[in-house]
Amino acid sequence: MSPVTKKASNPSQLVVRIKLGGDAVFGPGKAELLESIDRLGSLSAAARAMRISYRQAWMLLDTMNQAFRGPLVETSQGGPGGGGAALTRLGKRILVCYRTLQRKAAESTHDDLAALLRLRATGLQPGLRKRPGSQRLRDHGSSG
Amino acid sequence: MSPVTKKASNPSQLVVRIKLGGDAVFGPGKAELLESIDRLGSLSAAARAMRISYRQAWMLLDTMNQAFRGPLVETSQGGPGGGGAALTRLGKRILVCYRTLQRKAAESTHDDLAALLRLRATGLQPGLRKRPGSQRLRDHGSSG
Numbered sequence: 614m615s616p617v618t619k620k621a622s623n624p625s626q627l628v629v630r631i632k633l634g635g636d637a638v639f640g641p642g643k644a645e646l647l648e649s650i651d652r653l654g655s656l657s658a659a660a661r662a663m664r665i666s667y668r669q670a671w672m673l674l675d676t677m678n679q680a681f682r683g684p685l686v687e688t689s690q691g692g693p694g695g696g697g698a699a700l701t702r703l704g705k706r707i708l709v710c711y712r713t714l715q716r717k718a719a720e721s722t723h724d725d726l727a728a729l730l731r732l733r734a735t736g737l738q739p740g741l742r743k744r745p746g747s748q749r750l751r752d753h754g755s756s757g
Numbered sequence: 758m759s760p761v762t763k764k765a766s767n768p769s770q771l772v773v774r775i776k777l778g779g780d781a782v783f784g785p786g787k788a789e790l791l792e793s794i795d796r797l798g799s800l801s802a803a804a805r806a807m808r809i810s811y812r813q814a815w816m817l818l819d820t821m822n823q824a825f826r827g828p829l830v831e832t833s834q835g836g837p838g839g840g841g842a843a844l845t846r847l848g849k850r851i852l853v854c855y856r857t858l859q860r861k862a863a864e865s866t867h868d869d870l871a872a873l874l875r876l877r878a879t880g881l882q883p884g885l886r887k888r889p890g891s892q893r894l895r896d897h898g899s900s901g
């Protein structure tokens with residue numbers, strides 16, 4: 614199987630979101646923010662890593678903290694590094710839970726996702742299941 | 758298990774979308790539109806059923822027809838009923854594929870979704886896993 618063919622069922626093409634009630638939703642963006650905060654220990658560093666504004670990061674965080682009982686992230690002000698941020702125990706649990714859920718969803722739907730993406734790439738062409746070159750090549754073929 | 762408790766792991770709280778490349782995405786809205794067209798045989802009737810404007814429905818459809826090779830819906834103009842719409846064979850295949858994928862994702866993540874929603878409803882409260890009345894009651898409790 615070539616890297617290009619493998620690319621057709623890249624699990625990152627499956628996006629999983631959880632409706633939390635009201636307008637609140639937990640999905641890949643919020644999970645990435647939690648992960649970045651956990652890794653970098655700061656909200657502004659997490660925002661930079663995600664290429665979003667500090668304000669956007671703060672608003673994502675605020676939505677999360679409001680949607681759950683108890684904050685998912687605790688921030689400390691001041692100090693030599695200008696304050697920091699860390700996941701609470703609840704924040705860590707939520708993140709682990711979401712990542713597990715996302716992995717299981719991707720695993721269980723792998724074949725159907727590949728089938729759907731194949732339908733997209735080649736349409737309904739009986740007897741012509743593989744068409745080399747029918748998909749756009751990407752430079753980062755080895756990342757699949 | 759009460760209807761309210763069951764509600765906490767309602768699979769419809771899991772939203773699954775497929776990135777098709779570029780900005781194109783296939784998710785619950787487009788799937789519902791295809792289903793409504795299949796059921797009602799008309800784009801305007803489908804739009805009414807979904808409580809969206811005809812223009813919105815048309816744009817969803819246009820995005821889909823452009824994202825896939827070949828249209829997912831064929832429309833016929835004129836006639837006594839003012840024209841109709843029907844899924845193409847490709848449209849039917851895409852819809853079945855998405856619904857299968859959605860069902861498998863929901864099945865495989867059922868327990869993790871319940872755990873996440875429980876964390877949302879009750880936070881981290883060791884020894885207090887069930888708190889009757891801690892979730893907002895809904896009028897349509899029997900629909901879960």
